Amino acid sequence: xxxxxxxxxxxxxxxxxxxxxxxxxxxxxxxxxxxxxxxxxxxxxxxxxxxxxxxxxxxxxxxxxxxxxxxxxxxxxxxxxxxxxxxxxxxxxxxxxxxxxxxxxxxxxxxxxxxxxxxxxxxxxxxxxxxxxxxxxxxxxxxxxxxxxxxxxxxx
Amino acid sequence: xxxxxxxxxxxxxxxxxxxxxxxxxxxxxxxxxxxxxxxxxxxxxxxxxxxxxxxxxxxxxxxxxxxxxxxxxxxxxxxxxxxxxxxxxxxxxxxxxxxxxxxxxxxxxxxxxxxxxxxxxxxxxxxxxxxxxxxxxxxxxxxxxxxxxxxxxxxxxxxxxxxxxxxxxxxxxxxxxxxxxxxxxxxxxxxxxxxxxxxxxxxxxxxxxxxxxxxxxxxxxxxxxxxxxxxxxxxxxxxxxxxxxxxxxxxxxxxxxxxxxxxxxxxxxxxxxxxxxxxxxxxxxxxxxxxxxxxxxxxxxxxxxxxxxxxxxxxxxxxxxxxxxxxxxxxxxxxxxxxxxxxxxxxxxxxxxxxxxxxxxxxxxxxxxxxxxxxxxxxxxxxxxxxxxxxxxxxxxxxxxxxxxxxxxxxxxxxxxxxxxxxxxxxxxxxxxxxxxxxxxxxxxxxxxxxxxxxxxxxxxxxxxxxxxxxxxxxxxxxxxxxxxxxxxxxxxxxxxxxxxxxxxxxxxxxxxxxxxxxxxxxxxxxxxxxxxxxxxxxxxxxxxxxxxxxxxxxxxxxxxxxxxxxxxxxxxxxxxxxxxxxxxxxxxxxxxxxxxxxxxxxxxxxxxxxxxxxxxxxxxxxxxxxxxxxxxxxxxxxxxxxxxxxxxxxxxxxxxxxxxxxxxxxx
Numbered sequence: 001x002x003x004x005x006x007x008x009x010x011x012x013x014x015x016x017x018x019x020x021x022x023x024x025x026x027x028x029x030x031x032x033x034x035x036x037x038x039x040x041x042x043x044x045x046x047x048x049x050x051x052x053x054x055x056x057x058x059x060x061x062x063x064x065x066x067x068x069x070x071x072x073x074x075x076x077x078x079x080x081x082x083x084x085x086x087x088x089x090x091x092x093x094x095x096x097x098x099x100x101x102x103x104x105x106x107x108x109x110x111x112x113x114x115x116x117x118x119x120x121x122x123x124x125x126x127x128x129x130x131x132x133x134x135x136x137x138x139x140x141x142x143x144x145x146x147x148x149x150x151x152x153x154x155x156x
Numbered sequence: 157x158x159x160x161x162x163x164x165x166x167x168x169x170x171x172x173x174x175x176x177x178x179x180x181x182x183x184x185x186x187x188x189x190x191x192x193x194x195x196x197x198x199x200x201x202x203x204x205x206x207x208x209x210x211x212x213x214x215x216x217x218x219x220x221x222x223x224x225x226x227x228x229x230x231x232x233x234x235x236x237x238x239x240x241x242x243x244x245x246x247x248x249x250x251x252x253x254x255x256x257x258x259x260x261x262x263x264x265x266x267x268x269x270x271x272x273x274x275x276x277x278x279x280x281x282x283x284x285x286x287x288x289x290x291x292x293x294x295x296x297x298x299x300x301x302x303x304x305x306x307x308x309x310x311x312x313x314x315x316x317x318x319x320x321x322x323x324x325x326x327x328x329x330x331x332x333x334x335x336x337x338x339x340x341x342x343x344x345x346x347x348x349x350x351x352x353x354x355x356x357x358x359x360x361x362x363x364x365x366x367x368x369x370x371x372x373x374x375x376x377x378x379x380x381x382x383x384x385x386x387x388x389x390x391x392x393x394x395x396x397x398x399x400x401x402x403x404x405x406x407x408x409x410x411x412x413x414x415x416x417x418x419x420x421x422x423x424x425x426x427x428x429x430x431x432x433x434x435x436x437x438x439x440x441x442x443x444x445x446x447x448x449x450x451x452x453x454x455x456x457x458x459x460x461x462x463x464x465x466x467x468x469x470x471x472x473x474x475x476x477x478x479x480x481x482x483x484x485x486x487x488x489x490x491x492x493x494x495x496x497x498x499x500x501x502x503x504x505x506x507x508x509x510x511x512x513x514x515x516x517x518x519x520x521x522x523x524x525x526x527x528x529x530x531x532x533x534x535x536x537x538x539x540x541x542x543x544x545x546x547x548x549x550x551x552x553x554x555x556x557x558x559x560x561x562x563x564x565x566x567x568x569x570x571x572x573x574x575x576x577x578x579x580x581x582x583x584x585x586x587x588x589x590x591x592x593x594x595x596x597x598x599x600x601x602x603x604x605x606x607x608x609x610x611x612x613x614x615x616x617x618x619x620x621x622x623x624x625x626x627x628x629x630x631x632x633x634x635x636x637x638x639x640x641x642x643x644x645x646x647x648x649x650x651x652x653x654x655x656x657x658x659x660x661x662x663x664x665x666x667x668x669x670x671x672x673x674x675x676x677x678x679x680x681x682x683x684x685x686x687x688x689x690x691x692x693x694x695x696x697x698x699x700x701x702x703x704x705x706x707x708x709x710x711x712x713x714x715x716x717x718x719x720x721x722x723x724x725x726x727x728x729x730x731x732x733x734x735x736x737x738x739x740x741x742x743x744x745x746x747x748x749x750x751x752x753x754x755x756x757x758x759x760x761x762x763x764x765x766x767x768x769x770x771x772x773x774x775x776x777x778x779x780x781x782x783x784x785x786x787x788x789x790x791x792x793x794x795x796x797x798x799x800x801x802x803x804x805x806x807x808x809x810x811x812x813x814x815x816x817x818x819x820x821x822x823x824x
Contacts, residue, residue, distance in 0.1 A: 023809060025805065025808060025809070030229075031672070031692050032672070034227075034229070035229065037256065037257055038227045038229055038230075038253075038256045038257075040256075040261060041227070041253075041255065041256025041257055041260040041261050042256060042260070044260050044261065045261060046261055046262070046263050047261040047262070049258075049262040049264075049267045049268065049270070049271045052271065052274060052275065052278070052808050053253075053257055054278075054801065054804055054805070054808070055228070056780070056796060056801075057736070057778055057779060057780060057793065057796060058779045058780055058781070060779055060780060060781040060784055061779065061780020061781065061783050061784045061793055061796060062784055063783065063784045063785075063798070063801075065798075066801055066802075066805065069802060069805055070805050070809065073805055073806060073809040073810065074809045074810070075805075075809055083672070086663070086667060087666070087672055087673070089670065089672070089692060089693070089779075090756060090777055090779030090781070091670070091756040091757075091779075092756050093756070093779045093780070093781050096754065096781050096784065096785065097784075100784065100785070124672065124675070125672055125674075125680055125692075126674040126675040126680060127675060132261070
C-alpha cells in the first residue's frame with residue numbers, strides 16, 4: 001500500500017490543495033500602512049502576490065459592508081491595517097475601525113465565514129519589514145485555511 | 157455617456173518592466189470596458205510621458221485617465237497636474253502602484269504581471285465612478301508658531317522674523333538656548349559655544365517680530381493648514397519679568413540648594429535659579445517643588461531682599477490662544493540615561509560621567525569654572541572615552557547618534573589642552589564617523605596630538621584591581637578588535653558618549669500636533685530624502701533633532717529649511733485644500749446624529765430645520781469616520797465613496813481571465 005501514501009513530492013500537480021492561491025484584499029490607511037507598503041517595496045522585501053491593496057484615507061472609513069462585499073465577490077480573506085493605536089492621522093479613526101472589526105468578527109461566523117478570514121493589524125509608516133511579514137504570514141494562514149466558498153454559505 | 161478611459165503603463169526604466177510585462181499589461185488594459193487607448197512608455201513621469209497623456213486627452217477626447225506606475229504618494233500630483241493641463245479635472249484620474257507594491261516585491265515575473273493586471277483592472281473599474289472635484293482655496297494666517305527654543309528653534313524663529321512675519325516662540329524651560337547653551341566648545345572649529353549662541357539668543361529677545369514665551373507649553377492644536385488655533389499654557393515663574401533687573405541677589409540669599417538640571421547633576425543651584433548669567437530672559441525662576449516658601453510655607457528670603465519687588469508667590473498658570481498659519485516643531489532630543497547600561501557603572505562610580513556632564517566640567521561657567529578635575533579636585537592623569545553608549549546597540553538604539561565621534565575628539569583635544577600633554581586619553585570606538593566639513597581633518601589633528609584609539613566596545617568598567625597599577629583606578633575591560641586581544645585599561649576618569657534619543661514625551665507631543673513618530677521614536681518626516689522637513693500633516697514642519705540625531709550645522713540647516721517651508725506658505729497667503737471631504741446627502745440622511753458623535757473634528761452640525769446632519773467642509777479632514785458608520789449610507793467621503801470602492805473591489809476580484817500568450821510570441 002506504500003504507493004498510496006501522498007507526500008508533497010508525489011502529490012499530483014494541479015491537486016486543489018496544492019494549487020490554491022488565495023485572493024486577499026487589504027484595506028490600508030494612506031498615512032501608515034500604505035506608506036509602510038511603499039517602504040517595503042523600496043526595500044525590495046519580497047511579498048506574497050496574493051494580497052492586493054485598496055488605499056483608504058483611514059481605517060475609520062472602512063465600512064463593514066466593504067469587507068462583506070469583498071468576501072462575497074470572491075476574496076478569500078480581508079486584511080484591514082492602519083496606524084498604531086494613538087498614532088491615527090485623524091486622531092482616533094483606528095479605534096473606530098477596531099470596534100467595527102470586533103463586531104464584524106462576531107457576526108461573520110453566523111454567516112458561515114470563518115472569522116480568521118478577517119484580520120486587523122497596525123503597521124506604522126516606518127515599519128516596512130513589519131508590513132511584508134504581516135502580508136506573508138496572513139497569506140500563509142489563508143492558504144492553510146483553504147478557499148472560501150460563498151456559494152455554499154447557509155444564508156446565501 | 158460611457159467614459160472614455162486612457163490607460164498608461166510605465167516601465168520605469170527596468171524598475172517595473174524588469175519584472176512586469178508592461179506592454180502585456182497595456183494590451184490587457186486595452187480590452188477592459190470603456191478603455192479607448194492603452195499605452196506603455198519607458199518613463200511616464202517624464203515630459204514626453206506626460207505629453208502623451210495630454211495629447212490623448214485633447215485628441216481622443218479622454219474623460220478618464222489611469223496611470224500604472226510608482227506609488228501615488230510619489231507622482232499622483234504630477235499626473236493630476238498633467239490631466240489638468242490637458243483640460244481634464246484632476247480628480248478624474250486614478251493611479252495604481254505596480255512598482256513598490258508589485259514589481260519590486262513579487263519575485264516571479266508571471267505572478268508580478270498577473271498582479272499588475274489585476275491592479276490596473278481595479279483602477280479602470282474605479283475611475284469610471286470618479287467625479288469632478290474642485291479644490292478650495294483658504295487664506296493662510298501670516299503668523300508662525302515655533303515650538304522649542306534650542307538652536308534649531310532660534311534659527312527658525314530668526315529666519316521667519318527676518319522676513320517680517322510674526323513668530324510665536326514657545327519654550328518649555330526658563331531660558332532659550334537648549335542643549336547648545338550647556339556646551340563649552342563646538343567641534344571641529346573649537347568655537348566657544350556661548351560666543352556663537354548667545355548673540356542669537358539675545359537677537360531673539362530683541363527681535364520685535366518674535367513673541368518669546370518661556371516656561372510655556374502647547375497643550376492643544378486645532379484647525380488645519382493656514383488656520384491653526386494653538387492653546388499655550390504659561391507656567392508661573394513667580395518672578396515678575398517686567399520688574400526683575402536680573403541682579404541675582406535673590407539667588408545669593410536663597411537658602412535652599414539642590415542639584416542642578418542644567419549642570420546635569422554635577423553642580424548645584426538654588427531654589428530660585430537661572431541656567432547661567434547669559435540666559436534669555438535672564439529673569440530667575442522659582443522651583444516650587446523645593447522652594448521653602450512653597451514646601452513649608454515660610455522663608456521669603458528672595459522676596460525680602462529683592463530690590464525691585466519682582467518676587468510674586470501668587471502667580472498662577474495662565475492659558476493663551478494663538479492664531480497661526482503654520483507650525484515649526486523644534487523640540488530637540490534627550491540623552492539616554494546610561495544607568496540602564498549597568499556594566500559601565502554610571503551612578504556607582506563617581507568618576508564616570510556622561511558627555512553632557514563632561515561638557516559642563518569644561519564650561520567656564522560650569523561647576524568647576526572650566527577646569528577638568530575629578531571629584532577630589534585633582535586633574536585626571538588618564539581618561540577613557542567610550543563611544544556609542546546606547547547607540548548602534550540592538551539592546552538600546554540601533555541608529556548612530558551622529559555626533560559622538562566628533563565630540564569625543566573634541567574632548568580628546570580639550571583634555572590634552574587643559575590637563576596637559578602628559579594626560580593619556582583612550583577612545584574606545586566601533587567605527588570613527590567623521591563625515592562633515594572639516595571633521596576628518598580634525599580627527600587627524602587629534603590623532604597627531606597623541607590620543608590612543610582602541611577599536612572595540614568595552615564590556616565593563618570596574619574598580620576591582622588585578623594589578624598594582626590598577627589600584628585606586630577605574631579599569632576599562634574590553635577587547636582591542638584590531639589586535640584581537642583583551643585589554644584592561646586603568647584610568648582616572650571615564651566619559652560615556654551617550655546616545656541622543658527622542659524626548660521622553662515625544663509621543664505626547666506627536667499626538668498634540670497630529671504627526672507620527674518613526675520606528676526610532678523621532679518625529680517622522682514626509683519623505684526620508686525629498687521631504688526631510690515636512691510632515692504628513694500640512695502646515696507642520698520639523699526643525700533640528702526632533703527629526704533625528706544631528707550636529708549643530710545640520711540642525712541649523714534643517715531649521716532654516718523648516719522656516720523656509722513655513723514661510724513659503726505664509727508669504728503666499730493662500731493654500732489650496734483638498735476637496736476629498738465628507739458629504740452627507742440630505743435626501744438620505746435620517747437625522748440619527750450618530751456621525752456627530754463620531755466626528756473627531758466637530759465638523760458635523762445638525763440642521764434643525766431640515767432635520768439632517770450637515771458637514772462643515774472647512775473643518776472636515778476627510779477621515780471618513782462618519783461614512784464608515786452611517787447606517788443609511790448618507791455620509792460619503794468624496795473620492796472614496798461607496799460606488800468607487802465597490803467598483804475597485806470588483807475590478808480587483810473579477811479580472812478578465814489571464815491573458816494566455818504563447819512564450820516568445822507577440823513581442824512587438
